[in-house]
Amino acid sequence: MTEAIQALNVSKIYPDGKKALDGFTLSVEDKSVFSLLGRNGAGKTTFTKIAATILKPTAGEVRVLGYDLERETVKIRQRIAIVPQEGRPFSLQTPYEHVYMYLLARGWSMSDARTQAHRVLDKLELTEYKGKICAVLSGGLKQRVMIAMAAATQPELIFLDEPTIGLDPIARMGIWGDIRDMVDEGTTVFLTTHYMEEAETLSKRVAIVDSGRKIAEGTPHELKSRLEATMTVTITGRTLEAVNPESYGRVHRNGSTIRVFTNEAGARELSEAAVKMNLSVSVRPVTLEDVFISLVGEMD
Known part of the structure; x- marks a missing residue:
């Protein structure tokens, strides 16, 4: 397996003494x-900025695309791109101007930049909007402009920090298609997201970080198998203990709602008992979100 990112025992302590990463180790194919994945403040963005050469680690070793983070920073920067969570296009510039000017800034010739800008805008289905100022575009289209800028440089590795946050389902699906296209063209995509479905659908491998430490890593299937359950039963009500949820499997509590991770027979028995007691109940297969909740609790 060729690794796009190798991180070994990485720590990051900010000047105020906050430890954002603690012995963090990761390999990205x-x-x-x-x-x-992780809660707010878990260390996701800090590691992303380190791997993208924006921050320096306090300790540990990082290699990106085979290059040493400390000694070969310029070589890394020439081969990567990043779409930060807080990134937004300039309101009075057009999508074409964004991509074209960004390519010029990255050293492309005017002729090549024009050709590449048109090609990328067409591929990301932005051609009909290329002459409109970004102020009139929807949130999903604005995010596509940011992705177009990054993808236009043909990076070997692209960092997407919460790329679909705040977008409607249709816009999110469009971004998912863009991500798949980038991988099909040979790009490695490093994704941070609050959407478990997004990670489960798109990712070959997933890692979960909590309090600066990696607590789980594997394929979505491998992580789900750790629950030793196939079904999730969610029950809401005031008399939850009467159904004796612990007898069916692992239980996660959140106020007046519980999630029980169990097998199909347990799900059937538990849901029938809950219905008889007039409790609100739903049953579905185990998801990556269930794994996350079982390890670190509810998402912020």
Whole structure:
């Protein structure tokens, strides 16, 4: 396996003394989607900025695309791109102007930049909007402009920090298609997201970070198998203990709602008992979200 990112025992302590990463170790396979999941403040963005050469680690070793983070920073920057969570296009510039000017800034010739800008805008289905100022575009289209800028440089590795946050389902699906296309063209995508479905759908491998430490890593299927359950039963009501949820499997509590991770027979028995007691109940297969909740609790 060729690795796009190798991180070994990485720590990051900010000047105020906050420890954002603590002995963080990670390997990211190239030409695939890798998702890093965690609560707000868990260390996702800090590691992303380190791997993207924006921050320096306090300790540990990092190699990106085979290059040493400390000694070969310029070589890394020439081969990567990043779409930060807080990134937004300039309101009075057009999508074409964004991509074209960004390519010029990255050293492309005017002729090549024009050709590439048109090609990328067409591929991301932005051609009909290329002459409109970004102020009139929807949130999903604005995010596509940011992705177009990054993808236009043909990076070997692209970092997407919460790329679909705040977008409607249709816009999110469009971004998912863009991510798949990038991987098909040979780009490695490093994704941070709050959407478990997004990570489960797109990712070859996933890691979960909590309090600066990696607590789980594997394929979505491998992580789900750790629950030793196939079904999730969610019950809401005031008399939850009467159904004796612990006898069916692992239980996660959140106020007046519980999630029980169990097998199909347990799900059937538990849901029938809950219905008889007039409790609200739903049953579905185990998801990556269930794994996350069982390890670190509810998402912020």
